[in-house]
Amino acid sequence: xQPLENATFRNTVILIVGLFLVWELAYLVVGDxxxxxxxxxxxxxxxxxxxxxxxxxLADSLKAFAVALAIAVVLGLLIGFALGLHRLSGEAMExxxxxLYSIPKITLYPIILLAFGIGISAKIAFGAIHGIIPVALFTxxxxxxxxxxxxxxxxxxxxxxxxxxxxxLFPAAVPEIFTGIRVGFxxxxxxxxxxxxxxxxxxLGYMLMSAxxxxxxxxxxxxxxxLVVLAASVNMTLLVIDRRLHHR
Amino acid sequence: xxxxxLSQIAVVAxxxxxxxxxxxxxxxxxxxxxxxxxxxxxxxxMLLTGRYFGEIGKSIVNVLVAFASAYLVGVIIGTILHGHxxxxxxxxxxxxxxxxxxxxAFYPLFxxxxxxGDGPQILIGFMLAVVAVIITTLxxxxxxxxxxxxxxxxxxxxxxxxxxxxxxxxxTPYLLTxxxxxxxxxxxxxxxxxxxxxxxxxxxEISYAYTxxxxxTMYPLILVxxxxxxxxxxxxxRWERMLLARRGQG
Numbered sequence: 001x002q003p004l005e006n007a008t009f010r011n012t013v014i015l016i017v018g019l020f021l022v023w024e025l026a027y028l029v030v031g032d033x034x035x036x037x038x039x040x041x042x043x044x045x046x047x048x049x050x051x052x053x054x055x056x057x058l059a060d061s062l063k064a065f066a067v068a069l070a071i072a073v074v075l076g077l078l079i080g081f082a083l084g085l086h087r088l089s090g091e092a093m094e095x096x097x098x099x100l101y102s103i104p105k106i107t108l109y110p111i112i113l114l115a116f117g118i119g120i121s122a123k124i125a126f127g128a129i130h131g132i133i134p135v136a137l138f139t140x141x142x143x144x145x146x147x148x149x150x151x152x153x154x155x156x157x158x159x160x161x162x163x164x165x166x167x168x169l170f171p172a173a174v175p176e177i178f179t180g181i182r183v184g185f186x187x188x189x190x191x192x193x194x195x196x197x198x199x200x201x202x203x204l205g206y207m208l209m210s211a212x213x214x215x216x217x218x219x220x221x222x223x224x225x226x227l228v229v230l231a232a233s234v235n236m237t238l239l240v241i242d243r244r245l246h247h248r
Numbered sequence: 249x250x251x252x253x254l255s256q257i258a259v260v261a262x263x264x265x266x267x268x269x270x271x272x273x274x275x276x277x278x279x280x281x282x283x284x285x286x287x288x289x290x291x292x293x294m295l296l297t298g299r300y301f302g303e304i305g306k307s308i309v310n311v312l313v314a315f316a317s318a319y320l321v322g323v324i325i326g327t328i329l330h331g332h333x334x335x336x337x338x339x340x341x342x343x344x345x346x347x348x349x350x351x352x353a354f355y356p357l358f359x360x361x362x363x364x365g366d367g368p369q370i371l372i373g374f375m376l377a378v379v380a381v382i383i384t385t386l387x388x389x390x391x392x393x394x395x396x397x398x399x400x401x402x403x404x405x406x407x408x409x410x411x412x413x414x415x416x417x418x419x420t421p422y423l424l425t426x427x428x429x430x431x432x433x434x435x436x437x438x439x440x441x442x443x444x445x446x447x448x449x450x451x452x453e454i455s456y457a458y459t460x461x462x463x464x465t466m467y468p469l470i471l472v473x474x475x476x477x478x479x480x481x482x483x484x485x486r487w488e489r490m491l492l493a494r495r496g497q498g
Binding site: 111 | 276341348435458
């Protein structure tokens, strides 16, 4: 695996340098009216990080995100295992989950807001509904495609359903479940930020939207940059772990 | 198969009945959500008066523009990348992590750059959709069996003929999958952007109704969006399954 990972690393570096070059070029073409250069953005982000307000917003976003992710993973695993163990329910529900996955969930946000009120609980609920479905779908498929010999062994040993899940199905499904959590992680983050952009009084998404009305391009670019770097770097890390799990 | 259908219908019907019961029992209060039968009645009224047809039409046109441009550009880029191994390897990490990035975060920037109009919304829809098309196109081209390529070479087909008689027919299911994904993403992108900030469109009308506590408009419009996206998705999925079944892969 070593040479392949080195190649991936090299490509990633080339890609990042390339993206910065494209950004700088775009800045040179468009100019100060609507863009900032990479260097200006990073510098402003540094200044932003010295303000207390920024950390308040960041902490609020991270808190909402963490709780949402926990809910998405727990509920997703429960739904995935329940549907995976019961064949008919699994076959009936899978296409419906896929259909739910493809709808613009943002349309449901007003309903969530009416139910929870503007605040952290609405953000959490909205983040969680983005993450639950991928975790559930990956778990469902992992449980369904567990090698039959493992399940038969469990039956022969007369394991109870709880022990069966703990000792056989879960360990066998770990790589797939991890993939589900990786996708769920990204979608929960997107959901949380999206929720903040539509209606919130705190958080990074709110910061972005308030920057539009102030026409504060520095703020818009540095928060967008921060979000992209956060999402991309965490996802890359999870992807590396994911690939190792699948190659075991 | 019919037993499966029945249980699916039962789940949906059960869910709606549950909502109805909860609303009528007052567990869900009227300000949060009207009972489903009222939503349905409001929807029919809305469709009869044709009040939001303009907004619905506008959103659909923007979705289609985003979809068509993303599809065209995606297939072309995918085809070109297939022939450039190094470029593709360099872009691979981008494709792998692209859908983890909150593309909507770019929306404020686009508003500042292009003004608050259809442009930024279509651009967000395009950005969400185009990478899915590129990835699926590459995936399809990767799977063209070498024996087919050899047959083309033996018969002396030129590039255009190979594309028409070999690659294109083989890749049809992938192109359809790409279309399905692109449509879903374009829809999410456009409606989502309208929601966050816009001057017209279905998403805008919903957020406007939300701020005015106008549930009689909000819920029917949400229903329209959900039904549109589910209908488009299931139509394309069915078509996809038919194609795959014909190849014996279904």
